[in-house]
Amino acid sequence: MRYWALDIIACIYDKNHPLELIVFNEEKEDIKVEDIPIPYCRSYCGYLRENIRSDKKYPCIDCLKIEIVEGIVYCKRCLHWYPIKNGILIMLPDNKRNRRSDLEFLERHKDKVPREILEKGKPFNLASG
Numbered sequence: 627m628r629y630w631a632l633d634i635i636a637c638i639y640d641k642n643h644p645l646e647l648i649v650f651n652e653e654k655e656d657i658k659v660e661d662i663p664i665p666y667c668r669s670y671c672g673y674l675r676e677n678i679r680s681d682k683k684y685p686c687i688d689c690l691k692i693e694i695v696e697g698i699v700y701c702k703r704c705l706h707w708y709p710i711k712n713g714i715l716i717m718l719p720d721n722k723r724n725r726r727s728d729l730e731f732l733e734r735h736k737d738k739v740p741r742e743i744l745e746k747g748k749p750f751n752l753a754s755g
Contacts, residue, residue, distance in 0.1 A: 627694045627715040632672030637701035638717055639748075644670045650696040650710075650738055659690040666690060698735070700743055707739075707747045720749035 629647075636643040665684040670677055673689040693713050700707035708717045709731050728750045736744055736752065745753040 627697070627699075627710050627713060629672035629689050629692065629694070630667050631715060632699075633667035633670045635699070635715070635717070637704060637706055638719060639706050640701065640704045642701045642703040644672070644675075645699045645701055645708075646740075647672060647675075647694075648698045648700075648738060648740070649694050650698075650735055652692050652694050652697075655691050655693055657691055659687055662686060662690065696735075698739055698743070700740070700747065705742060705747050706749070707743050723749055725750055 632644050632647060635645060637645060664686045665671065665678050666686040666689075667678055667684075671684055671689075673685065673692075678684070694710055695713050697710040698707055699710065699715060699717075706720075708715060709728065710716070711731070729752070732739060732744060732747070732750070732752055739747075743751065745751055
């Protein structure tokens, strides 16, 4: 996943935007991005975690070279969370999620995941198992 995805995604349950991002690990890639328009994002810069302003310069050239390998995206409003695994954001409806895999993911990263997600996150959390 790339930081710019936060500009275009919203919670699939309550349509809240922007979503919160916690990066567990990322990799910088050597790709050509010098010819892109700046700012690359239209309304929200996920890298800086702020709304785009016309009077500001943005680090798009650096940002676009970063791949988020593992992390979590979550909605502060409804507490739905979505894992990032192997660079892929997995935004599936609750009935398509794998309970065992999601709980293992939370357990493996519980020192980095916000307490509210560990205890009250949807569709699964460590408090309810």
